[in-house]
Amino acid sequence: xxxxxxxxxxxxxxxxxxxxxxxxxxxxxxxxxxxxxxxxxxxxxxxxxxxxxxxxxxxxxxxxxxxxxxxxxxxxxxxxxxxxxxxxxxxxxxxxxxxxxxxxxxxxxxxxxxxxxxxxxxxxxxxxxxxxxxxxxxxxxxxxxxxxxxxxxxxxxxxxxxxxxxxxxxxxxxxxxxxxxxxxxxxxxxxxxxxxxxxxxxxxxxxxxxxxxxxxxxxxxxxxxxxxxxxxxxxxxxxxxxxxxxxxxxxxxxxxxxxxxxxxxxxxxxxxxxxxxxxxxxxxxxxxxxxxxxxxxxxxxxxxxxxxxxxxxxxxxxxxxxxxxxxxx
Numbered sequence: 001x002x003x004x005x006x007x008x009x010x011x012x013x014x015x016x017x018x019x020x021x022x023x024x025x026x027x028x029x030x031x032x033x034x035x036x037x038x039x040x041x042x043x044x045x046x047x048x049x050x051x052x053x054x055x056x057x058x059x060x061x062x063x064x065x066x067x068x069x070x071x072x073x074x075x076x077x078x079x080x081x082x083x084x085x086x087x088x089x090x091x092x093x094x095x096x097x098x099x100x101x102x103x104x105x106x107x108x109x110x111x112x113x114x115x116x117x118x119x120x121x122x123x124x125x126x127x128x129x130x131x132x133x134x135x136x137x138x139x140x141x142x143x144x145x146x147x148x149x150x151x152x153x154x155x156x157x158x159x160x161x162x163x164x165x166x167x168x169x170x171x172x173x174x175x176x177x178x179x180x181x182x183x184x185x186x187x188x189x190x191x192x193x194x195x196x197x198x199x200x201x202x203x204x205x206x207x208x209x210x211x212x213x214x215x216x217x218x219x220x221x222x223x224x225x226x227x228x229x230x231x232x233x234x235x236x237x238x239x240x241x242x243x244x245x246x247x248x249x250x251x252x253x254x255x256x257x258x259x260x261x262x263x264x265x266x267x268x269x270x271x272x273x274x275x276x277x278x279x280x281x282x283x284x285x286x287x288x289x290x291x292x293x294x295x296x297x298x299x300x301x302x303x304x305x306x307x308x309x310x311x312x313x314x315x316x317x318x319x320x321x322x323x324x325x326x327x328x329x
Contacts, residue, residue: 001080001121001235007032008235009075011065011110012084014042014058016185017125017178020228021082022050028232030055036074038063041088045321046185065106068113075113080235083110084125092151103154104161111161115169122173123234124162126243127155128220128285130177138220138249138288141177141242159243172240174296176230179247179287183224183307184314195254196308199261200315208269209262213276213283215255220247220286223307226300230292237296247287248300257304264308 008025012018013035019042025033033056035047050056062070065085075081085106092099107124114122131139132146145156158175165171188194199209230246258271292298302310315322 001237003080003232003236004029005031006079006120007034007077009034009036009078009081010084011036011082012042012086012125013037013082014039014044014046015084016046016183016187016224017181017227017231018042018082018084019046019050019185020183020224021084021231022047022056022228024228024232026050026053026056032057034059034074034078036063036065036071037085041187043185065109066102068109071109072113072116075117075119078117078119080121080123081110081114081119082123082125082231082235083107085110086125086154087151089129089149089151092154093149096150099150099154103151104157107154107158108161111165111171114173115165115171120172121235122162122171123231124158124173124175126159126175126177127152128177128179128245128247128287129282130156130159131282131285133282134284134286137251137284138286139245140288141245141291163241166241174234174237174239174241175243176227176234176246177243177287178227179220179222179245179285181224181227182221183311185224186311196257196261196311199258200265200312203261203265203267206269208267208272209258210272210274211254211258212274213254214273215258215271216253217283218251218253218286219284220250221252221257221304221307222247222300223302223310225307225310226302229301230296230298233292233296233298239295242291242295244292244296244298245287245289246292246298246300247289248304249287249289250304251286252304260305260308264305264312
């Protein structure tokens, strides 16, 4: 879709990936960027720079995807929609009924409104959680759905509903399956990104970082700035009824991650190890990034060293904000 002069609705636009997508959208020749967010997890501080652009506005009447009439009003006149709103992994683990209502019922509300308003394109925020642990590496988009947690189940359902409404009503959508996202504006509620934040907390406190497990577990760490670029690329692309991995395709163990953080922070203390505690988390997940490059023109640009350096610099420049996020964890 050509973005020139388009009006775009960003549902969950004050969250981690949503706000970075808004930052990328202000670089485009769009007419309006409307943020729809209930600020349960998203923060207005995440939009501080973007809101200086007169095209960026927070929808004033509300931002809850369970409020269908308000969602309907927010979507009126929009050309494209990004859907990021969801309860996070551990929240879904503890409160599956709420996860069902928000991640599944709320997503259906978004899809239904997109059909009603004949939006030209929907970019749906899915997750690599749909895959579960890797059967083969790297994991391409045809990897089996081996998910074992409720968060991943809701994302599988969201993809399936989007596909069904595409075939029933012609809803033009694509889905993005993010690998392990990290970067500035991170909070402590994401099960995987909290690992990095807590390692940095320990280093800040004059301790060595702690790894839960033996450190051999490995993931594909993708910078949130690249996730923002991926969303814009997906909105611009012509592909429909497809899902794409958003990652680097690079395998990094938790031990390698901790060693890099120690190096970047000049930490002089050893890495600590503790028993692994989260049974709902996967142990190996590295994405195959080739389909996204070929079909929507997205390729990750930020390597892990530079991405972590940016996160560390952001933490130092936003000490009070980081402490507030930690207190809410």
